[in-house]
Amino acid sequence: MPLSHGRKLIAFPGPTNLPDEVLQAMHAQSIDIYGDEAAALTDGLLTDLRKVFRTEAARTFIYIANGHGGWEAALANTLSRGDRVLVLDSGSFAKGWGEMAQTLGVDVDILPGRPGRAVDANAVEARLRDDLTSHGDEQRYKAVLTVQIDTASSTVNDLAAIRAAISAAGHPALYGVDGVASIGCMPFEMDAWGVDLALTGSQKGLMTPPGLAFLAVGPRAWAMRGGADLHSRYWGWDERLGEIHYMKYCGTPPMQLLYALRRALDLLLREEGLEAAWARHKLLANATRAAVQHWSAGGAMTFYAPEPAERCDTVTTLVAAEGLDSGALRRFCLENCGVAIGVPTGDLTPPDRGFRIAHMGHWNAPMALGALGAVELAMTALGWPGAHGGVSAAAALLGESLRV
Numbered sequence: 001m002p003l004s005h006g007r008k009l010i011a012f013p014g015p016t017n018l019p020d021e022v023l024q025a026m027h028a029q030s031i032d033i034y035g036d037e038a039a040a041l042t043d044g045l046l047t048d049l050r051k052v053f054r055t056e057a058a059r060t061f062i063y064i065a066n067g068h069g070g071w072e073a074a075l076a077n078t079l080s081r082g083d084r085v086l087v088l089d090s091g092s093f094a095k096g097w098g099e100m101a102q103t104l105g106v107d108v109d110i111l112p113g114r115p116g117r118a119v120d121a122n123a124v125e126a127r128l129r130d131d132l133t134s135h136g137d138e139q140r141y142k143a144v145l146t147v148q149i150d151t152a153s154s155t156v157n158d159l160a161a162i163r164a165a166i167s168a169a170g171h172p173a174l175y176g177v178d179g180v181a182s183i184g185c186m187p188f189e190m191d192a193w194g195v196d197l198a199l200t201g202s203q204k205g206l207m208t209p210p211g212l213a214f215l216a217v218g219p220r221a222w223a224m225r226g227g228a229d230l231h232s233r234y235w236g237w238d239e240r241l242g243e244i245h246y247m248k249y250c251g252t253p254p255m256q257l258l259y260a261l262r263r264a265l266d267l268l269l270r271e272e273g274l275e276a277a278w279a280r281h282k283l284l285a286n287a288t289r290a291a292v293q294h295w296s297a298g299g300a301m302t303f304y305a306p307e308p309a310e311r312c313d314t315v316t317t318l319v320a321a322e323g324l325d326s327g328a329l330r331r332f333c334l335e336n337c338g339v340a341i342g343v344p345t346g347d348l349t350p351p352d353r354g355f356r357i358a359h360m361g362h363w364n365a366p367m368a369l370g371a372l373g374a375v376e377l378a379m380t381a382l383g384w385p386g387a388h389g390g391v392s393a394a395a396a397l398l399g400e401s402l403r404v
């Protein structure tokens, strides 16, 4: 007997659950896209995005695009065919950014990662030192590209340590960061960490439907745009600078998505506060990890990321024990409980044993406990070992953390 009728829950790493207020904000007519009201809306969003990226120095841009579009926008404005870049692997998504660069004609080197582990800043420094001594100006890396959180492996990279490694090597490469699975959910300090170019999308931590990509362009990235022969009219930054509001989007602005974003940024920056949202994510991630730790001790699954300090606060990648079928677990959760659990992505985990529990964006204690409860229910129904007690461990952690 399915127990799925009622409100559905997305414990899938994006697109994430949308606040009702954000959905309702989209129920409004378009306005004159050349008028002052529309221009003020965009100006306000671009200003607030600088707060989200924690930058005063960068210019922000809004694209009608997903994260892949954000990647292409970043590359198109800064690089030329034949340039070399270094991609820091920590799972799957930085390599995806690198593949896109390669398709555009950039030479891509990958600093190999270790399964489930974050980027090793020492290895970055060593590779960059080597690059400085073994290549001439033209051949040197023009950019170092990484993600803050790899949504496939659920590891988090130490962006300040990577910046320190680039600086310690004395390397001039642009530092580009994908914050698609992290920005809005955990500390990201563009200026303080010396990130030159950062990007994210609307559909995860920013609680807005998919369809918008955001770039924050620091002074060093900005200075590269003149020489970038990957430049195109759609992605070009200069094209989006003028007074004409229509051209800020290189065409018709996506008005209803902008209304949604306006409401979501008010929720994040004004009603909750960015730092409170980071703290909420940390606590709810800890609750998820407490449940998983319990299930893991019972022999049902393991964390994909072996180092506790490198496990991120937005999604947890898991590997079911041999002989257990994670697809059956996900199907059970969806069909019987109305909870969507994440599929494994990339080739990191065995396809029939990997799964991901997301805990990002519009996510609170009952949602977290509900999703974990559905997993525990499914484990019990499917006869997985050691199910009982995971949800209690999560609730106990939250209760202890909030003890009055």
Ligand SMILES: Cc1ncc(COP(=O)(O)O)c(C=O)c1O
Pocket: 013, 014, 066, 067, 068, 069, 093, 147, 149, 150, 151, 152, 178, 179, 180, 181, 201
């Ligand atoms: C870290 C990261 N970067 C980039 C992307 C690509 O974004 P999109 O699917 O919106 O193109 C994703 C998607 O999940 C992601 O998690």
